[in-house]
Amino acid sequence: MNVNKNSQVRDIYDAVADPTRRKILEMLADVEELPLYEITEHFQMGRTAVSKHLTILKEANLVVTRKVGRETRYRLHAAPLKEIQDWVSFYEDFWKKRMIKLNQLLEEINMKPDVSLDFQFTNSVEQVWNALTDSAMLAKWIWNNDFKAEVGHKFQFRAEPSEWWDGIVDCEVLTIDEPNSISYTWASAGETTTVVWTVAKTDDGKVNLRLDQSGFSEETKAREGAIEGAKYAWTEMGSNLAKVLA
Structure with a gap:
């Protein structure tokens, strides 16, 4: 019985997409051959229909055959399945990282934020949202940046550096x-914290922009003036935003 690595003519994802063919693979995994x-x-189908499914699996190099007299016997060849395993593992790792970050975020949301500030504007929700998510607009009231409104996108805000801070x-x-x-x-x-911006219409027709910043270390929170310094900095940025939106 020979397995030719160059004999695969059918995509393995197509081959395992059908539940009947997946069940056949499961059956063959439990025995030497059938x-x-x-x-x-x-x-609940005839031999011809089952034979067609086996042919597809054979074309994908997922089963191999041997003749015993007039009878054809089928055996699992699992090596090509590693491609699917690698593909699934990649996305499993991707979502695992996303879930860890989501859990961290939920934990921080459930705690009282270290910094909470509200800003009100007479602009529309869309205008305020644009100021939060457009890189050029953000540069006008926070700092220069390479922001993109895409979950998972990594970016930087870049301020003027000083002798005690690199500005990044x-x-x-x-x-x-x-x-x-x-x-x-x-x-x-x-220090790594989480910043959450929330936009909502108020009863008087204005737009309320809320900032919540959570996750400061206990050492930072214990340092005199640290949290107040953060509030002052965000208040200044809020004033800049009001000028940009005016």
């Missing part, structure tokens, strides 16, 4: 609920 008539016994804030977009809220990490000077 003849066609024994495989057919497990399905590393960020990653965590969630987007247009035009209601957006959140991203805010990492600078060894």
Whole structure:
């Protein structure tokens, strides 16, 4: 019985897309080999239909055959399935990282934010949302940046450096609920926090923009003036935003 690595003529994803063919693979995984008539016994279809499914699996190099007299016996050849395993593993790792970050965000949301500020504007929700998510607009009231409104996008805010700070804030977009809220990490000077912006209409027709920043270390919170300094900085940015939107 020979397995030719160059004999695969059918895409393995197509081959395993059908539930009947997946069941055949599961059956063959439990035994050394099976003849066609024994495989057919497990399905409500004739030998011809089952044979067609086996042909597709053989074309994808997922089963191999050998002749025993007039009988053809089928055996699993699992090596090509590693391609699917690698593909699934990649996305499993991707979503695992996303879930870890989401859990961190939910934990921070459930806690009282370290910094909370509200800003009100007479502009439309769309105008305020644009100021939060357009890179050029953000540069006018926060700092220069390479922001993109895409979950998972990593970007930086770049301020004028000083003798005690390099002026760089590393960020990653965590969630987007247009035009209601957006959140991203805010990492600078060894401190990583989460910033959440929430946009909502008020009863008097204005737009309320709420900032919540969470995740400051206990050491930072214990340092005199640290949280107040953060509030002052965001208040200044809020004033800049009001001028931009005016």
